[in-house]
Amino acid sequence: MWWNGIQPKWRQVSTEGALPGPLSAATNSDSLDALKKGGVSGLVTVLISLKWWMPLHGDVDKEWGAAVEDITSSLQLMAKASGGTKRKNDVEPKPKQKRRKT
Numbered sequence: 008m009w010w011n012g013i014q015p016k017w018r019q020v021s022t023e024g025a026l027p028g029p030l031s032a033a034t035n036s037d038s039l040d041a042l043k044k045g046g047v048s049g050l051v052t053v054l055i056s057l058k059w060w061m062p063l064h065g066d067v068d069k070e071w072g073a074a075v076e077d078i079t080s081s082l083q084l085m086a087k088a089s090g091g092t093k094r095k096n097d098v099e100p101k102p103k104q105k106r107r108k109t
Contacts, residue, residue: 010074013048015041026077030084039085053078 011019011027017037018027042050057075062068 009048010053010078013042013053015039026073030077030080038088039081042081043085050082 011025014027015038017033018030018039020026020028045051057071057078060068060071060074062071
């Protein structure tokens with residue numbers, strides 16, 4: 008599963024098609040910052056992929072359920088680690104200029 012391939016090294020497993028290693032294996036220095044990205048391998052693509060993979064016939068796919076649980080846990084851990092704050096803009100906003108009356 009490609010979800011394993013975009014994980015930080017400490018979570019990746021060598022078994023083809025497997026989910027990443029457990030989050031409980033993390034040490035204090037381990038982080039999920041590698042997942043905080045956009046683009047082709049970003050989190051939006053991960054969520055869209057889950058939707059496409061979702062069982063269509065109402066049958067529960069155990070692998071799909073495990074992937075949903077892992078991705079949910081990862082997102083919750085990232086939100087908790089960030090303290091729920093947004094990143095600051097790299098560029099200072101320009102001050103608004105007053106319009107002149109003509």
